[in-house]
Amino acid sequence: MIMPRFTEDLALATRLADAADAITTARFGALDLRVDSKPDRTPVTDADTAVEDAIRALLATERPDDAVAGEERGGETAATGRTWVLDPIDGTKNFLRGLPVWATLIALVEDGEPVVGVVSAPVLGRRWQAATGSGAWVRDVNGEHRISVSSVSSLEDAYVSTTHLGSWVEFHSREAYLALTDACWENRAFGDFWQHCLVAEGAIDLAAEAVVNPWDVAAAQVLVTEAGGRFSDLSGRPRYDQGSALSSNGLLHEAALGVLKR
Structure with a gap:
């Protein structure tokens, strides 16, 4: 073996x-x-x-x-x-x-x-x-x-978790935050490690953070990807050390990135 x-x-x-x-x-x-x-x-x-x-x-x-x-x-x-x-x-x-x-x-x-x-x-x-x-x-x-990620394939059916609005205003944009949450069926702010773990479990479909440090999400990256999902920064680079984070079930990743880029 x-x-x-x-x-x-x-x-x-x-x-x-x-x-x-x-x-x-x-x-x-x-x-x-x-x-x-x-x-x-x-x-x-x-x-x-x-x-x-x-x-x-x-x-x-x-x-x-x-x-x-x-x-x-x-x-x-x-x-x-x-x-x-x-x-x-x-x-x-x-x-x-x-x-x-x-x-x-x-x-x-x-x-x-x-x-x-x-x-x-x-x-x-x-x-x-x-x-x-x-x-x-x-x-x-x-x-x-x-554990494995969910099979939700449409943003309008997706459950997204984000961090508090203030971090988006300072480090990304309020408009991106609102566009992503408005595009999804339901949103919460579980925050920190938990939201990425919930993506890996399939309990929610997306988790987005406008500001992270490498130690915040290095473990989450391998957890989400091994659960069948996808992990990147908010511009789509598959990295844990670029200052932001987006984890998903994979099926929703490109659609979420598209909303954030708009």
């Missing part, structure tokens, strides 16, 4: 997620949670830094030759080689306000392409994972099962 190429890396990524979950669940709702502001005015908690430090320590032992890039401690992905891309807590604002929608995002990028992705949302009771050639999976109260 030939094992998929990234089986061992995916197994390691799930162990990293286990370590992260132990830290985040212990600090979620803690009365002594420490919160600071980064230069861009976004919040960072002691849990964010503790998770990234713990994952980096494990990687230093398990994959000493791999690079690491994380939201809190820095680092960059290169065009060649292997880089682990980390978001210790995606949804920090939710985390510090006591809302359960947050997750640790772990991706392995090889030669510029995400090849392993794990999204662990312990308070939601869900963990999504994927690796190139291995499909996309979720673990929830029903156990672990394979």
Whole structure:
């Protein structure tokens, strides 16, 4: 039997997620949670830094030759080689306000392409994972099962999720936001990691973000594509590191891009 190429890396990524979950669940709702502001005015908690430090320590032992890039401690992905891309807590604002929608995002990028992705949302009771050639999976109260995108083929029948309007006004355009949501049957703003995971599950059909960082969507790219969907930036480039993101079931991608370009 030939094992998929990234089986061992995916197994390691799930162990990293286990370590992260132990830290985040212990600090979620803690009365002594420490919160600071980064230069861009976004919040960072002691849990964010503790998770990234713990994952980096494990990687230093398990994959000493791999690079690491994380939201809190820095680092960059290169065009060649292997880089682990980390978001210790995606949804920090939710985390510090006591809302359960947050997750640790772990991706392995090889030669510029995400090849392993794990999204662990312990308070939601869900963990999504994927690796190139291995499909996309979720673990929830029903156990672990394979997931796939929806078969909706028309925007007028599509369920789209976006981020808040303010980010579109500043980084893209209000008109593009309204055009996309108006073209679809239903819209919500699940935001952050969750909307891309919902696309991979087939629960919704499109997710669009006007501004993202590489660590926000590297894991989502491999998850969505392994679920049979398509991932790009808002201009159609199949990249996680171009500052925006559009994930879809594939059938709707070109139509959505066409609306955004208009």
